[in-house]
Amino acid sequence: MAQSRPYYADQSLSAAHYDLITAADGRLAGDVEIYAGLIPPDGAVLELGAGTGRVTAALAERGFKVLGVDIAPAMLRQAETRRAGLAPDVAARTAFQRGDMTALDLKRSFDAVICPYFTLAHVPAGTAWRNTFATAARHLTPGGLAVFHLPLAEIMRAPGPARPDLPVMDQPLADGGRLQLHVRRRTFNDKVGRMDQVIEYVERDPKGAVRRVSPERQTYYVADPVPAAAQAGLTLDRPPIPHGGVGEFWVFTRV
Known part of the structure; x- marks a missing residue:
């Protein structure tokens, strides 16, 4: 990745x-x-x-x-x-x-x-x-x-998906392509109340070919x-x- x-x-x-x-x-x-x-x-x-x-x-x-x-x-x-x-x-x-x-x-x-x-x-x-x-x-x-x-x-403490290879969101784009989101990694540090995850954005063209990929770090504190x-x-x-x-x-x- x-x-x-x-x-x-x-x-x-x-x-x-x-x-x-x-x-x-x-x-x-x-x-x-x-x-x-x-x-x-x-x-x-x-x-x-x-x-x-x-x-x-x-x-x-x-x-x-x-x-x-x-x-x-x-x-x-x-x-x-x-x-x-x-x-x-x-x-x-x-x-x-x-x-x-x-x-x-x-x-x-x-x-x-x-x-x-x-x-x-x-x-x-x-x-x-x-x-x-x-x-x-x-x-x-x-x-x-x-x-x-x-x-x-409790939502932040939940583990990531069992199948990171499957998208957690798959939405159509205006040009006929698709936007897919994969949660590649998620951890929770109970000591500081911090959830870290990497969400990979995959943008596909109307034929299904990958156009852009963007792994992005998201952090939440509770x-x-x-x-x-x-x-x-x-x-x-x-x-x-x-x-x-x-x-x-x-x-x-x-x-």
Whole structure:
């Protein structure tokens, strides 16, 4: 297998096909409705880890004003392309900016801060989590909510597939080709709550020939978020909201 590259890096297939993969993952269905139900009408939202703007645009279409921040240029380029295709009034409520959620200071506040689809889990559960919760608290109006979508520990501990040679996802591409995902390796370090896996992306042309192959390293960290949130001045607003069988929405408030 070729040397793996980080997830969402420039030229990575995880970035290039992010929208296809998330659209095919039924475990994400309904996440936008959860965020929308927690934000006050016409509220201003800061999204940490906006990616290609999937959630950003969907919330803007519902009338919210959303600033999406992401650290990956490859994802932000797709987000800006998405924004360009929105209706003018929706695009006016949508903005994207490159930034690091562990060190962000925009000098403004929002009615809600959201951190979708396991974004927090991509960074180590220690200083990086504490700094991210501090970012959320710094940008929240008093009484505002911070919502973090985090993976379940038992899912992260699960072993990889018994047959790594078989794809865990096989989706059609617009040109008639296929995108296949193989989990080549997965480990979990219980001591630090870290899951590491290598997902190999295989892009095939309409005749089935391999066009591109991209092995990519994906890491998730799992931990109790409450202590890090409390250190930032955020309190748990309600019990975690289970979703899709693989994650939970943790909702905190700034008092």
